[in-house]
Amino acid sequence: MNWRTTITALVFVPCLVAGAAAAEVAPNDVAFGDDGVSVSLTGVQGDVEAGAAAFKDRGLGNCLACHANKDMSKDLFHGNVGPSLDGVAERYDEAMLREIVINAKQVFTSETVMPGFYSLDVGKDVVKAREGQTILSAQQVEDVVAYLGTLK
Amino acid sequence: MTKRLMTSGLALAMLLAGMVGSRADPVDDTLVIDGQEMISRAKAPEGHPFDEVLSGWLFREGETRALEVDSFENPGMLAVEEGEAIWNTVEGTAGKSCASCHDDASVSMKGIAANYPKWDADSKKPINIELQINKCRTENMGAEAYEFDKGGQRELTAFIKNQSLGVPVQLDLTQGDLQSWWEKGKDVYYTRTGQLNLSCASCHEASMGKYIRADHLSQGQVNGFPTYRLNSGLTSLHNRFRGCIRDTRAEFPKAFSDELMALETYVTWRGTGLSVETPSVRQ
Secondary structure (H helix, E strand, O other), X not given: OOHHHHHHHHHHXXXXXXXXXXXXXXXXXXXXXXXXXXXXXXXXXXXXXXXXXXXXXXXXXXXXXXXXXXXXXXXXXXOOOOOOOOOHHHHOOHHHHHHHHHOHHHHOOOOOOOOOOOXXXXXXXXXXXXXXXXXXXXXXXXXXXXXXXXXO | OHHHHHHHHHHHHHHHHHHOOOOOOOOOOOXXXXXXXXXXXXEXXXXXXXXXXXXXXXXXXXXXXXXXXXXXXXXXXXXXXXXXHHHOOOEXXXXXXXXXXXXXXXXXXXXXXXXXXXXXXXXXXXXXXHHHHHHXXXXXXXXXXXXXXXXXXXXXXXXXXXXXXXOEOOOOOOOOOHHHHHHHXXXXXHOOEOOOOEOHHHHHOOOOOOEEOOEEOOXXXXXXXXXXXXXXXXXXXHHHHHHHHHOOOEOOOOOOOHHHHHHHHHHHHHOOOOEXXXXXXEO
C-alpha cells in the first residue's frame, strides 16, 4: 500500500459512506408536497428492470396481487382490488407516482386498501421480523417508480 | 387538497370503469346438498354493512362448488365420519363417550351449532363448539381437553356442526355479556394489522367480489367451518382467522384467545341467516 491509496482510503471512503447515508431519505423524513414527492429518495436514478422485478415479486411489491398490468400479461393472476395500471404514467407524473408508492394514504384516503410501501405508519402487531422496516427499500421505491414511468 | 380530490375522483372513476362487466360478481346459483336447498343468500340483519349476506360458496370456481353439492363427493365428509367414530368412543376416567349422555347426535345435536357461539355462564365468556367439547371432556368424561386442532377436535366439531346442515345461523346476543363481546369483535374486524396495514374489512368488505391474485374475495363468512380446503384439508375457523391475520404480516393471536372468540362472535353474526354448510369445500 503506497501513500496515495492510504490517503484515498482515509479521505474519500468516509466521505462516500457519509454521503450515501445522507442522501437516502428516511421513511419519517419524506416531504409530501402538494405535487407529490418530487425529490428522489436516494438520488440514484431508478432502474426500470429492477423495478419490474420488485413490482412482481410476491415478497416485495406484489403489485399484481391487486393490479392488472398488460405489460406483464405473461404472468398469471392479476388482481383487481385496485385499478389497472395500464397507461398509469399518463395519469400521474413521477412525483405523484412516488408519493403513491411511498404512502398511498397521502394521495387517496386513509381508508385505501393499498399498503404504504415506504412508510412506518403500519397496522398493529407487525410480525417481529419486520418491526421498524418498510416493505420496500428506498432504492426499490425508486426502481418501481422508474418502471411505472414506462407504463404509457 | 385539490390534488387529493382530483386523484381520488380519478381513481373512483377508474374503479367504476373497471367494475363494469368485470369478473367480480358472485355466481347466480343455488346450493343444493343431497337435494336439500341451502340458504346461501340472506337478507342482512339490521346494522350490517351489506344488504345481503352471501355464502363463500358463491365465490368459488365451478369445480370447487360441485364438490360440495354431493356429500359422496365432498372430501370433508370423511372427517365427519371420523368425528362420528369419536362421538361413540369411550374416553376418560368416567368411562363415557359423548353418546353415553347425548345419544343419537342426529337428534340431540340437530340445529345446535347454528346458535354458537353462546354465552357460557361458568367462564363468563363466549363458548364455541370446540370449547364446549373440551368442557364436556373435562367436566363430564374425566378426559383431557383437546389441544387446538389436535386429537380429533376438528373432526368432532365438523361432525357436530354437520348435524345442523341447512339450518340458518342465528345468535342470541342478549345472552350474558355476549353483546359486549360482539362490540369487541367488531373492533378487531376493523382494526388494521401488520406491515401491510389491512383489516378484515379491507379485504372482505371494501374489496368483496374483487380478485386478489387468483382469489375471488368473499365476505369471509364462517358458516361452513370446519371447511375442507383443497390445498390443506380440513381447516378450523381459528386456523383460518390466524392465516388471514398472518397474511397482513402481523403476529396472530392464540386460538380461542379473547380476541379471536370476540371475532368469532362478531363474524358469525355477519353471516346471520346463512345455512350451516359444514363441511364446506373451498380452495
